[in-house]
Amino acid sequence: MTTARGTYTAKLLDGPLEGRTVAASFLDSGDPQGRIVLPANDRGKKYVYRRNGEISEFVDGTGAPGAVDYSYFGPEFE
Numbered sequence: 001m002t003t004a005r006g007t008y009t010a011k012l013l014d015g016p017l018e019g020r021t022v023a024a025s026f027l028d029s030g031d032p033q034g035r036i037v038l039p040a041n042d043r044g045k046k047y048v049y050r051r052n053g054e055i056s057e058f059v060d061g062t063g064a065p066g067a068v069d070y071s072y073f074g075p076e077f078e
Helices: none
Strands: 007-012 021-025 035-039 045-058 065-077
Touching: 007 045, 021 035, 035 065
Parallel strands: 007 065
Antiparallel strands: 007 021, 035 045, 045 065
């Protein structure tokens, strides 16, 4: 859920982290992030998730997103 620090829950719907949730920070504009990059291992591989446009939960009384759905886009390597 959204906190005073401006975070929300990112729900990972598919891919290697399917079913997990992570805390994400809102952009300066107040919108949820368009993509989230999460480390996969210590060799530079990362998982990229993109927002699928769905806001699955709202915070009561504020209308702010509390949880946003993300779909797996693919790996990224450094």
